[in-house]
Amino acid sequence: MNYADPMEIVSTAWVNFITPFSFPLWNKTIPVLATATPEAENAPLVLGGVLLSLVVIYLASKIGGELSNNIGLPPVLGELVGGVVVGVSALHLLVFPESGADSSSSVIMSFLQSTGGLSPDAGVGVFQTQSEVVSVLAExxxxxxxxxxxxxxxxxxxxxxxxxxxxxxxxxxxxxxxxxxxxxxxxxxxxxxxxxxxxxxxxxxxxxxxxxxxxxxxxxxxxxxxxxxxxxxxxxxxxxxxxxxxxxxxxxxxxxxxxxxxxxxxxxxxxxxxxxxxxxxxxxxxxxxxxxxxxxxxxxxxxxxxxxxxxxxxxxxxxxxxxxxxxxxxxxxxxxxxxxxxxxxxxxxxxxxxxxxxxxxxxxxxxxxxxxxxxxxxxxxxxxxxxxxxxxxxxxxxxxxxxxxxxxxxxxxxxxxxxxxxxxxxxxxxxxxxxxxxxxxxxxxxxxxxxxxxxxxxxxxxxxxxxxxxxxxx
CATH class of the missing domain: 1.20.1530.20 (Na+/H+ antiporter like fold)
Structure with missing residues (x-):
């Protein structure tokens, strides 16, 4: 008897459950997983992309915040500038589709391709889903x-x-x-x-x-x-x-x-x-x-x-x-x-x-x-x-x-x-x-x-x- 992949079952069930409840935060319906769900075998890479994004975010916020605080300015200003540095304006460590970027311009996606076996074709879906998850966390x-x-x-x-x-x-x-x-x-x-x-x-x-x-x-x-x-x-x-x-x-x-x-x-x-x-x-x-x-x-x-x-x-x-x-x-x-x-x-x-x-x-x-x-x-x-x-x-x-x-x-x-x-x-x-x-x-x-x-x-x-x-x- 052939058994279905548990990851695929969970992924399909989650999409079927959450799709009717897409939540209009800031008047923008967020397509939760359903619009760009990668294949089940790429799910760990989506998680990996989100985790690496959070590493970049926290490093940028702490380094920027500390530098800003040391010169007598609000830490939040340093967090903003840190985001500019790691984002589409400079290092491309943290980029998003709405900024005109794609998977090929993301340093994190390139890292996953070289270390995690992510193919360029699958990278498109992984990049889209990873970006949506980070955006939801930001909201x-x-x-x-x-x-x-x-x-x-x-x-x-x-x-x-x-x-x-x-x-x-x-x-x-x-x-x-x-x-x-x-x-x-x-x-x-x-x-x-x-x-x-x-x-x-x-x-x-x-x-x-x-x-x-x-x-x-x-x-x-x-x-x-x-x-x-x-x-x-x-x-x-x-x-x-x-x-x-x-x-x-x-x-x-x-x-x-x-x-x-x-x-x-x-x-x-x-x-x-x-x-x-x-x-x-x-x-x-x-x-x-x-x-x-x-x-x-x-x-x-x-x-x-x-x-x-x-x-x-x-x-x-x-x-x-x-x-x-x-x-x-x-x-x-x-x-x-x-x-x-x-x-x-x-x-x-x-x-x-x-x-x-x-x-x-x-x-x-x-x-x-x-x-x-x-x-x-x-x-x-x-x-x-x-x-x-x-x-x-x-x-x-x-x-x-x-x-x-x-x-x-x-x-x-x-x-x-x-x-x-x-x-x-x-x-x-x-x-x-x-x-x-x-x-x-x-x-x-x-x-x-x-x-x-x-x-x-x-x-x-x-x-x-x-x-x-x-x-x-x-």
Whole structure:
């Protein structure tokens, strides 16, 4: 009697099960294994390709992050640059089909051919499947990142900052978004959807980068420091809503006003409902966590909740990352928030670098090479985005009123760095297919430069004028 190959049975069963459930993350249906499943005998090579990709990713993230940290810059910037180095722009260690690469241009595929007996013909399927698995891991990484950001966002502290932070945040979102979108459409003739996507990428502010610099300067508890941090939190909330709107617009390729209103209302209602849910859910969550006695009794229920919220957001045509962010906001109110943050941190350390390195690896900076005539427009777009990104945040200090001695320039400069939040926009835009190579690379250049400039500029502007201390009544 002839028995079927167990690997083939498992592979076929998995494909038949998962195909109906292809999940529309970032409005892009991911073809899970079914579209490019290699023969069963090549399955170990797919695993080998994924493992080698992870080795490259983690080496790039750690080396880049350490070098960046040693020169006083955020590690996330080094992870991005590390991804650029190992990706399609340089070493071709980590390349993806959506970047225009194929199996013949992948160093990992060449290594598998020379050491694992992979044939060139089979390499096409292995490369496709390996790339899809790494992309899914990267998308899972950004979901975990937004869940972590939600855990770190404290609405009670945000309310204490007052109307000043709200005005700064609104101006910091509206000005760069409007100027960037209109400028790209009018000056460069870019279609509405990619122009809106690029404009939305200009709205972000990195809480992590700004808070680190303010802490090093001893200005974290100053009036300027609290306004900056409060505005950055609101900026992220507004930015997530904007991201949900523009990413959904990429589905249809056109701007539907009624759809925009629906998304704004549904996104706002989703976040508000999540916050209200927190008051009811927190006690139930803690009761469940306290009854569980095995490993992961706190963090596993938290991730179950986060993934359910991510699914619900996707089910109502929002972004999965919005649901993860909302889940973080809900669990932020629990009694064990600090413990939960501590347990989520190592998981984020494993998955989040995959996202950042992958974003860098997929970015072909060669499209900004001024020596190539066809690239010069992309370089000009990058310069335009950088100018709007800096000016659009610096003017936010003018929104502060009733504070004659406050350092308005410091507030504006503190809102400049995009950091990991800006990369989220770039990554989602890339996954949706809304951005051209030149526009995506221009956004990455904007994120890099604003992140580089913010720390030294903050030090400079705080040295120029004394910060206003926070009064006890505030």
């Amino acid at each position: 899972l990484g950004v979901i975990i990142l937004l869940f972590e950001i939600g855990l770190e966002s404290n609405f009670r502290e945000l309310m204490d900052v007052g109307i000043q932070a709200l005005l700064v945040a609104v101006v910091g979102v509206a000005v760069p978004f409007a100027a960037g979108t209109a400028g790209l459409m009018i000056l460069f003739g870019i279609p509405a959807v990619p122009a809106i996507f690029a404009g939305a990428a200009l709205t972000a502010t990195s809480i992590g980068i700004t808070s680190k610099v303010l802490s090093e300067l001893g200005r974290l508890n100053s009036k300027e420091g609290q306004i900056i941090l409060g505005a950055a939190v609101i900026d992220d909330v507004i930015g997530i809503i904007v991201l949900a709107v523009v990413a959904s617009l990429a589905k249809t390729g056109k701007v539907d006003v009624s759809n925009v209103f629906y998304l704004i209302i549904s996104a706002s209602a989703f976040l508000l409902g999540a916050i209200l849910l927190g008051k009811v859910f927190n006690k139930s969550f803690m009761m469940i966590a306290e009854k569980l006695k095995t490993r992961g009794s706190l963090v596993i229920p938290a991730f179950i909740f986060a993934f359910i919220m991510a699914y619900l957001a996707a089910a109502i045509h929002l972004e999965a990352i919005l649901g993860a962010f909302a889940a973080g906001l809900v669990l932020d109110e629990t009694d064990k928030r600090k413990e939960l943050e501590r347990q989520v941190c190592p998981i984020a350390d494993m998955f989040v670098p995959i996202f950042f390195v992958t974003v860098g690896a997929k970015t072909d900076l060669g499209v900004l090479n001024p020596a190539v005539p066809s690239n010069r427009e992309g370089l000009i777009i990058a310069i335009f985005l950088i100018v709007v990104a800096i000016a659009g945040k610096v003017v936010t200090g003018l929104a502060v009123f009733g504070q004659p001695q406050i350092n308005r320039l410091a507030i504006g400069v503190g809102m400049i760095p995009r950091g990991e939040v800006g990369l989220v926009f770039a990554g989602v835009g890339s996954a949706s297919g809304a951005l051209s190579e030149a526009t995506e690379a221009a956004i990455i250049m904007m994120v890099i430069l604003t992140t580089f400039l913010a720390p030294p500029l903050l030090r400079f502007v705080f040295q120029e004028a004394p910060a206003v201390p926070v009064k006890e009544s505030d």
